[in-house]
Amino acid sequence: MALISLPSLVIGICLATFSCYLFADYYLLWQEKIKTRFEWNEIDLYWSLVCMLPILLGHFITIWGNYFRAASQFQHSISKVTTSTDKKQRISFWERHDSTRFGFTVKFWCLSALIIIMNIYWFVLTTILSRPAYVKTYGNAAGIVRAIAYGSSQAVLLDTSIILFLVLRRSMLHAIGFTYPEIIPLHRWLGVAMLIWSTIHAAFYSAYLIMEGKFTSDIAFSDKSRGTRNMPGVFAWIGVVVMSFFALPQFRRMIYPVFIYVHRAGTFVFFIGLIMHYPTYMLWYYMLPGFILFLVDRFVPKIIQARSIHPNATCAFNTDADIIRMKLTSAEPMKPYFPGDYITVQIPGLGHIHHPFTIASYWPEDPHSITLYIRVFSDAKLSWTHDLAKMCGNEDKRITVRANVDGVFGDRRHDYLKSETMIIFVAGAAITTFMSLIKAIAAQIAVSKEPLRMQLHMICTFRTRSELHAYGSFLHQITRDPRFTSWLHVEIYVSRPDKPQTLMGAHAHVVKNDIMVPGQAVKTKKAKKNFLKRTGTKLKRALSGHTIVEDPTAPVEQDVQRSNSTKSTLHEISEEEVATSSSEPINEKGTGTRAMTYIDQPLPTFQASSADTVSKRLALFDLLTTLVLVAIPLAFWYGMRRVSWEGSSHWCIAATKKDKWTVFVCHWTYSLVPGLVHTVVMLLLGYAGIFVARKVHMRHHMRGGSSDAESAAIPYPDFNAEDEKLSVEDGNWDEGDVVYSRGRLDAKKAIQNFVDSGVGAKDKGQGLVTVFAGGPEGYVDMVEKHVQKAKWSVEFHRETWAP
Incomplete structure (x- = not known):
């Protein structure tokens, strides 16, 4: 300490x-x-x-x-x-x-x-x-x-x-x-x-x-x-x-x-x-x-990321959910980011403004990439996300876009983890704020010998079922994986029906998750035919209604029984997968075509992923860049301060003998020149630093053997390889089912249930219960209003989209 x-x-x-x-x-x-x-x-x-x-x-x-x-x-x-x-x-x-x-x-x-x-x-x-x-x-x-x-x-x-x-x-x-x-x-x-x-x-x-x-x-x-x-x-x-x-x-x-x-x-x-x-x-x-x-x-953060992150990002737009999934990659491990951290992204073709987005991925799982989920506001004036959606592909055909990154930034205080109970009310895309936190807690539970002390409740609400499926892999994992279900209590609500003209699109993410992606990319016509055949089979299963719709009026006892039943079913599925994984067929290249699941993928901690080693390398580069950007302009400042602008006539010192205009010009010179010279030099150094960092980054990767500077040394050089990695991340759902309740979330009732059960009781004192509300400002205001009316003894945190 x-x-x-x-x-x-x-x-x-x-x-x-x-x-x-x-x-x-x-x-x-x-x-x-x-x-x-x-x-x-x-x-x-x-x-x-x-x-x-x-x-x-x-x-x-x-x-x-x-x-x-x-x-x-x-x-x-x-x-x-x-x-x-x-x-x-x-x-x-x-x-x-x-x-x-x-x-x-x-x-x-x-x-x-x-x-x-x-x-x-x-x-x-x-x-x-x-x-x-x-x-x-x-x-x-x-x-x-x-x-x-x-x-x-x-x-x-x-x-x-x-x-x-x-x-x-x-x-x-x-x-x-x-x-x-x-x-x-x-x-x-x-x-x-x-x-x-x-x-x-x-x-x-x-x-x-x-x-x-x-x-x-x-x-x-x-x-x-x-x-x-x-x-x-x-x-x-x-x-x-x-x-x-x-x-x-x-x-x-x-x-x-x-x-x-x-x-x-x-x-x-x-x-x-x-x-x-x-x-x-x-x-x-x-x-x-x-x-x-x-x-x-x-x-400086722009220079660091221009040197690290590849300028091309993969981008896919889920039209039914109005969600863009963007992935930024780097050949070297990126700066470690922690739950709640964010970056700002600027798309050169859409203006010069950097827009902030919370990082949804968990750094120890893949230090080479950052995943963002971007909510599209098509009905807003001057909607930047709407213009970005036009540039992106879809779930089946992703494309690359140029992206400049600034960050990583974030809050370094996680005092709320001392709470005995944490309750998260989240709407739509705000769930990305808590994805890495939940995975980090699961990883801590896995490596710790001490018992779990905290109780965590997550109450999610989405507009449509298709929006739910945009984050479905994560939701499926935290409601099916025993590493989460043993301590995380999840409630999911869907408030609106799907778009009737795009029913198939509403299941697009489920279909992709169900596809068994080959262990190695095969680009033959036969492989393509098999791929389409598997897609058709999985599509029938996805459209057969396996997503479980929960009756919001069902009593709590039934919810508990269903949860226990789900857990037991999950264990059976997991054992069956393990039993059949050794007998997978072999593809033409001699590699297995095993359908990996999230259960096969560990949840590493930051120490296990060598976060300190990566931080040391980037910290030295950051300090050196900052030193150059501070020292050189300040040298100009002190140099300008030592210049006597009045010459032999000493017109500033002899101000009483001059007219007021001469005195004003003298004062303006001494007050403006040193500061403006310093600021201009600093701006030139900053923009030059970004330009040089990008050039050095691309030249470094071109030495890897690729003649194409735009795609050289990307960790996932083609979409087939990225599909294989996404299939592991997304979990390859066996049935594609996520339990949810149809209808709007009644936040007042949910809060009252916690009050009735003794959570946040005032006689227990403050500092024991934390409540997060994430989503549009109107939603957060609504939750906060009910929290105040309930006279809860809780620590309330706001996570809004409002700029």
């Missing part, structure tokens, strides 16, 4: 140093009026040691821990499900969610309180300290108004130094226990605070100008005086307003691409307008650290 806690301790010290810097910086730099030149001076040294150095040190430790701490923390958490029952385990106090409709954790409110205190402190301090000078110069009323305008502007400046830290996918905050979904709301709230502070500043400064009779002259481009500096401030405020408008949930979810582009453009307008409105080089002391970490966070 010492190795794990030491990096967290160092990161905590770095964050504490940065926080103290923000509290003390205004008084030391602005109020004390340290006399400096415009170029490099003692303030640069102070900022480098107290602010920049701790931030960079903490970030490098975070990157290293992102590879190694993640594995150790997950293993520590997953081991909690198989501990002795006499050991008292509860979710820690800091990880517990409040009982309000917000449902945030205790540590989230502590971080929020710290940022709120910072905002109030800066506003009050700067207003009070600047008031005497303003009152003396402009009079009592005008001076107070001007002081409030100044204080609100300083609060905006404080928030610019924090807001980009709250959108990092690999953040120091994550390293000390926060998760990305937790801090994203804080980023939005801070955006609202910036809108409020900037509006207060604009309103009170306008009131001051009106009181002085200067509003017309000082808010205009008509002269080369103060008005020329004020107009960029007006544009900066407009940029904040437009960003805030398009960030409203209604617009953000309906037209997400527009929101992204407006947000990027608005951010650029705001920062440039801020610098030109208040041109001082010291603004970069607050903005530059966030810029550096934000660009590193956006570029």
Whole structure:
């Protein structure tokens, strides 16, 4: 534990140093009026040691821990499900969610309180300290108004130094226990605070100008005086307003691409307008650290994956279920990903925006691939998934598409595994969030000598039977495989009938699973004929109605009997398969044509799959790439800060002897040039790094003997070989049956059943029961509402699709 806690301790010290810097910086730099030149001076040294150095040190430790701490923390958490029952385990106090409709954790409110205190402190301090000078110069009323305008502007400046830290996918905050979904709301709230502070500043400064009779002259481009500096401030405020408008949930979810582009453009307008409105080089002391970490966070994971993952992904669209199955592959083991982790995918032919998707596959099963299930929204405006579906093939004819990957990202806290009971309400594609978690728990149970302590219930609801079958291999396994059925309680609901015009398509996934794929690809006409014959046989079985439909009104006792009957039948089937597996026919190539099942495939742990070895190789590459991307642009920054732009005339220093326009140009030069040069160099390095990584990746694989750079060294070079692997993953169902209830899920009734059985009773205290709700936001809201009405003592987690 010492190795794990030491990096967290160092990161905590770095964050504490940065926080103290923000509290003390205004008084030391602005109020004390340290006399400096415009170029490099003692303030640069102070900022480098107290602010920049701790931030960079903490970030490098975070990157290293992102590879190694993640594995150790997950293993520590997953081991909690198989501990002795006499050991008292509860979710820690800091990880517990409040009982309000917000449902945030205790540590989230502590971080929020710290940022709120910072905002109030800066506003009050700067207003009070600047008031005497303003009152003396402009009079009592005008001076107070001007002081409030100044204080609100300083609060905006404080928030610019924090807001980009709250959108990092690999953040120091994550390293000390926060998760990305937790801090994203804080980023939005801070955006609202910036809108409020900037509006207060604009309103009170306008009131001051009106009181002085200067509003017309000082808010205009008509002269080369103060008005020329004020107009960029007006544009900066407009940029904040437009960003805030398009960030409203209604617009953000309906037209997400527009929101992204407006947000990027608005951010650029705001920062440039801020610098030109208040041109001082010291603004970069607050903005530059966030810029550096934000660009590193956006570029380095793309470079890592461009070097690792093949640019072609296989893609198949299930038209009946409206689900795309995408598989990304790599010749070398990928970065280990853990339950709940996600990647972002960009399809070059469909725009430049990366879209996030939760990883459905389990890394130890196949470190060379990532599987995604993508829900298609055909009726949504500007639907990216609808356009992607048009590019993909179908379940019987997959195609390849170009895909750029960013990630892997994810939350490293799995404190919920300390719960005695975990209940998962999941709708449709949200089941992918929990696929790898359930497999990881099963693997832990298999290798542990301790008894299972946790009870896990999964309640799934799907729109149609065909959507159920899109994930049918996983559902069939967790309801038929003894390694899951002994501890996992599953309920499945199908709310709508299938499309009548595509009945056969509704069973397409079942048919494919039933096909016995040869052990080695055979491309002869005879083999093709046999393949079609087997397909026809299996199709008849699939259409014969073997999927069991459960009566939702059946009593609980019948459900238990059916479950026990199913388990006994499964054991009989498994023994029969084992008995007949040795007498499989031999194909023309002399290899067996055994129909493998998921029972034949082990569930390895991360240690068994050598996750640490893979992490070490990628962590070194990540750190080296980050170092280059940080050091070279910073060298340009310090170089630009040492340049004296005023020449022999010293026009900036002799500002009182020059006209205001000359002074403005001088200030703009010193405030804009170093930061813009640094940012441009960093952007060029980032895009060049992605380009070089792709070229090196393809050249490396072409050395393997293939002359086709597009398909060289793919782990599954043809669809027949991939079909064989998919047949093992999908399980080759013997009967294709998954027990489900027809009709809508009654979440209120399901929750009441748990309450009546004593699960989540308040007299047992908090931290013992965890409830997840995953799916569309409306579904999650519905579950959360019933959880609150039941007055459950549970930890509630939201897993929504809403961006």
